[in-house]
Amino acid sequence: MEPGMSSFVVTTPEALTTASADLCGIGEAIRHATSAAAASTTGIAPAASDEVSAAIAGLFGTVGQEFQGLSAQSAAFHAQFVQLLSSGGGAYAAAEAASASPLGAAAQQGLKALAAExxxxxxxxxxxxxxxxxxxxxxxxxxxxxxxxxxxxxxxxxxxxAPPSGPAINxxxxxxxxxxxxxxxxxxxxxxGGPTAGRRRRGGRGGGGGGGGGGGGPGGGGGGGGGGGGGGGGRVGVLVHVRHRRPGR
Structure with a gap:
């Protein structure tokens, strides 16, 4: 594959399991066919008693033996390939199961965030x-x-x-x-406007509440909404003097 090219191969654990089972069946059929043909391809009898027939039979027998050796190597490679494919499918399924829960939770959180805003x-x-x-x-x-x-x-x-805080009155x-x-x-x-904090003192009055904010104009222009009313003033404090009379007077 050239650098920068992406692969379009898509697989699933179920597909890998099915493929490994199919390959295992194919390998078993090839082994049975090779074993059945071993006797007739490795031990060929000469067609006659002359030297030429014996040489030809020996040549074909040697070819049959080499074929059996190559078939054994091919069967071993096939078994390793099936084992790797099966273990790869199991590892893929385990990784998918391990990541399913966090991915599902993340997807749910993402959907909730999109729905909220x-x-x-x-x-x-x-x-x-x-x-x-x-x-x-x-x-x-x-x-x-x-x-x-x-x-x-x-x-x-x-x-x-906001209401007044500290020494503030308004x-x-x-x-x-x-x-x-x-x-x-x-x-x-x-x-x-916010409320006021009235102070009780002689002749004193609490400060006036803060002025209401101006209304917003439509689209940056036009008439604004009405401003809020000012807060109520503090209560008037009255200092009352009480004259105490002494007993007997």
């Missing part, structure tokens, strides 16, 4: 599919909504703003809504 070359290249709705932002994170498909799809709503800003498709779709609405 279909292959989309446009999404892989641009981060946005041609069709489909965008994902909503997670609540309390201020994440923006995902964009819908380039052609058709609704934009995802922005996530609500909540976080809501996420922007995702853009809609060029041909059809509704842009996502902006997320509501």
């Amino acid at each position: 279909p292959f989309s070359p446009i999404k892989d290249l641009t981060g946005r599919p041609l069709f489909g709705d965008g994902a909503n932002g997670a609540p309390g994170t201020g994440q923006p909504g995902g964009a819908g498909g380039w052609l058709i799809g609704n934009g995802g709503n922005g996530g609500s703003g 909540g976080g800003t809501g996420g922007n809504g995702g853009a809609a498709g060029l041909l059809w779709g509704h842009p996502g609405s902006g997320g509501a």
Whole structure:
């Protein structure tokens, strides 16, 4: 076979087993035929008592003996070939059985992955599919909504703003809504501002909540969805003075 050429031979363990059995039967038939012809081909009697007849009979007998020797060598080679073919089929079947379970599990995992998220070359290249709705932002994170498909799809709503942490009073800003498709779709609405942390102090008020995110425009243009509302202010703290009266007064 020339370098770079591939083989188109396909085999299975069952085919190897059948072939070895057929070859074994053929070899057995050849051995029986050779044994049956040995007596008449190796010990030829002269046709007459003259020297020429004796020489011819001896020549044919020698040829018959050489043929029997070659037949024995051929039978030995045939037996080795059948043994190798049979052992190769057994090894192939064992390897196929050993690899069947991991390959089956890998194939099942691959099918599950394809079913969960279909292959989309446009999404892989641009981060946005041609069709489909965008994902909503997670609540309390201020994440923006995902964009819908380039052609058709609704934009995802922005996530609500995060609550204040540490010394901060105001909540976080809501996420922007995702853009809609060029041909059809509704842009996502902006997320509501995060809640506030009101402090109880004299005359004090809690800070205002973060502003809602802007809505996403359809296909990168056009009117966006409505922004989310701001978070509620903190409660007003009132300091109450209580005058204690002494006994007897």
